[in-house]
Amino acid sequence: MAFLEFKDISKGYPGVQALSDVSFSVAKGAVHGLMGENGAGKSTLIRLLSGDQSADTGTIAIDGEAQSYKSVRDAFAAGVIVIHQELQLVPELTVAENLWLGRFPSSGGVISRRKLIDSVAAKLQDIGIDIDPAAKVSSLSIGARQMVEIAKAVILDARVIALDEPTSSLSSRESEVLFALIEKLKAKGTVILYVSHRLDEIFRLCDSLTVLRDGKLAAHHPRIADTSRDQIIAEMVGREISNIWGWHGRDFGLPRLEVKDLSGSHLPRPISFSVRQGEILGFFGLIGAGRSEMARLLYGADHRHGGTVTIDGMAVAADNPGASIRAGIVLCPEDRKHDGIIQGRSIEENITISSRRHFSPFGILSLGKEASVADDFIARLRVRTPSRKQDIINLSGGNQQKVILGRWLSEQGVKVLVIDEPTRGIDIGAKAEIYEILYGLAAGGMAIVVISSELPEVMGISDRIMVMCQGHVVADVERPDFDERRILTSALPDRTAAAS
Numbered sequence: 001m002a003f004l005e006f007k008d009i010s011k012g013y014p015g016v017q018a019l020s021d022v023s024f025s026v027a028k029g030a031v032h033g034l035m036g037e038n039g040a041g042k043s044t045l046i047r048l049l050s051g052d053q054s055a056d057t058g059t060i061a062i063d064g065e066a067q068s069y070k071s072v073r074d075a076f077a078a079g080v081i082v083i084h085q086e087l088q089l090v091p092e093l094t095v096a097e098n099l100w101l102g103r104f105p106s107s108g109g110v111i112s113r114r115k116l117i118d119s120v121a122a123k124l125q126d127i128g129i130d131i132d133p134a135a136k137v138s139s140l141s142i143g144a145r146q147m148v149e150i151a152k153a154v155i156l157d158a159r160v161i162a163l164d165e166p167t168s169s170l171s172s173r174e175s176e177v178l179f180a181l182i183e184k185l186k187a188k189g190t191v192i193l194y195v196s197h198r199l200d201e202i203f204r205l206c207d208s209l210t211v212l213r214d215g216k217l218a219a220h221h222p223r224i225a226d227t228s229r230d231q232i233i234a235e236m237v238g239r240e241i242s243n244i245w246g247w248h249g250r251d252f253g254l255p256r257l258e259v260k261d262l263s264g265s266h267l268p269r270p271i272s273f274s275v276r277q278g279e280i281l282g283f284f285g286l287i288g289a290g291r292s293e294m295a296r297l298l299y300g301a302d303h304r305h306g307g308t309v310t311i312d313g314m315a316v317a318a319d320n321p322g323a324s325i326r327a328g329i330v331l332c333p334e335d336r337k338h339d340g341i342i343q344g345r346s347i348e349e350n351i352t353i354s355s356r357r358h359f360s361p362f363g364i365l366s367l368g369k370e371a372s373v374a375d376d377f378i379a380r381l382r383v384r385t386p387s388r389k390q391d392i393i394n395l396s397g398g399n400q401q402k403v404i405l406g407r408w409l410s411e412q413g414v415k416v417l418v419i420d421e422p423t424r425g426i427d428i429g430a431k432a433e434i435y436e437i438l439y440g441l442a443a444g445g446m447a448i449v450v451i452s453s454e455l456p457e458v459m460g461i462s463d464r465i466m467v468m469c470q471g472h473v474v475a476d477v478e479r480p481d482f483d484e485r486r487i488l489t490s491a492l493p494d495r496t497a498a499a500s
């Protein structure tokens with residue numbers, strides 16, 4: 001029955017044994033989940049399957065046949081397509097060109113652009129993906145780019161498809177399209193290897209599951225129905241986590257951040273709210289609801305059409321991030337991979353290089369202090385690395401996220417922290433730790449605004465929630481009144497249309 005088999009796979013990098021003796025197999029037509037903490041070895045295993053890198057020892061077999069491929073091209077010829085955690089499309093080409101990369105339909109050797117666009121349009125329509133084939137990939141949102149990658153795997157008709165955290169940048173509607181595609185592929189007998197940190201997705205999609213821990217096989221479940229969320233969490237982190245939110249009540253002080261009638265091109269209706277010292281205000285909404293735009297306006301990164309922002313009663317100049325930083329606002333953006341990582345620099349430098357310190361005369365840290373701030377975050381957030389001197393580029397995706405978060409969370413003199421999708425791509429053990437850090441900062445008097453599209457997270461850690469939909473605030477709920485259904489329905493667009 002085994003269609004895809006990993007046998008005794010080991011792979012090391014300098015200073016890190018990423019995989020040791022991993023063996024498991026997946027049945028034909030199964031969706032197989034791959035879970036584990038950040039740095040557990042998931043992407044490494046997927047990279048070996050993709051042909052991009054070779055294992056130090058061990059074999060991969062497909063349909064009983066040991067594969068000896070040495071490149072992505074070989075793997076492709078064997079029917080294996082991998083969608084990596086980091087997208088691989090060529091931004092300067094169109095969607096259609098990316099989809100047919102290396103296999104353009106040509107007439108007499110000349111690529112027919114029209115033919116290409118038409119054939120891709122038909123295929124995309126066929127699989128239910130609504131993207132213009134003539135659009136340049138660079139003009140698409142991250143979510144749309146992800147859908148193009150997925151379309152590529154479907155169109156090329158692979159025998160084995162691996163998806164490495166595919167939904168981390170998809171909207172819930174896009175995720176639904178992806179899930180429908182996965183069901184179709186499964187019905188065709190395709191084997192799907194699915195990496196995710198989201199347990200609800202894993203239980204919804206997967207038939208079987210493997211858990212990795214520190215590069216070793218921690219558990220293999222041939223039937224996912226025979227296991228449970230708590231069991232999987234314990235297998236991943238090696239301890240029980242009963243309450244990952246760990247919320248506890250805090251005393252609030254005076255209003256710290258006050259926003260009055262804030263508006264901008266994506267926020268047509270003015271928004272007002274205030275956050276007290278010690279308070280965590282959550283913003284929930286579906287992707288595109290206007291939460292990130294609100295944050296950027298607040299911070300001065302986008303042009304304000306009107307309204308005022310004050311901190312401790314002092315107005316903050318509009319359209320001026322430098323002034324916001326001096327006033328004590330920090331914005332930790334959603335797209336940390338693109339906005340935050342400084343390649344070629346160490347973990348330590350990536351944590352301690354801070355925009356704020358350029359503005360603050362008292363913000364300069366001694367070298368010893370920098371090292372201890374970095375070591376502290378590496379330990380608390382369990383960044384899997386041999387040393388703080390390691391180049392950030394060598395870390396796993398989630399561990400890079402942790403380092404960039406460390407940069408924002410270790411800033412000195414912050415009064416208002418605005419943090420967008422704080423735990424995207426981060427494993428469950430480190431999530432709990434990040435929430436603890438946020439509570440600690442709030443207890444120290446900081447006003448915190450958390451933006452998240454994961455409802456359990458917003459409900460788990462906020463003292464109050466504002467719900468946004470299509471650029472409007474549609475609900476403002478205090479913690480005792482939190483209600484999952486009510487918050488979710490208020491975030492759905494059709495309801496707003498009916499109400500306004």
Ligand SMILES: Nc1ncnc2c1ncn2[C@@H]1O[C@H](COP(=O)(O)OP(=O)(O)OP(=O)(O)O)[C@@H](O)[C@H]1O
Nearest residue numbers: 013018038039040041042043044394395396397398
């Ligand atoms: N090129 C490299 N050089 C050195 N170490 C590396 C390299 N690539 C990966 N590693 C290390 O191998 C280990 C496994 O990384 P991998 O990317 O497989 O983790 P992952 O399970 O995908 O984690 P995440 O959930 O964060 O994506 C990590 O400790 C990582 O730092």
Ligand SMILES: [Mg+2]
Nearest residue numbers: 043085396397
């Ligand atoms: Mg990974």
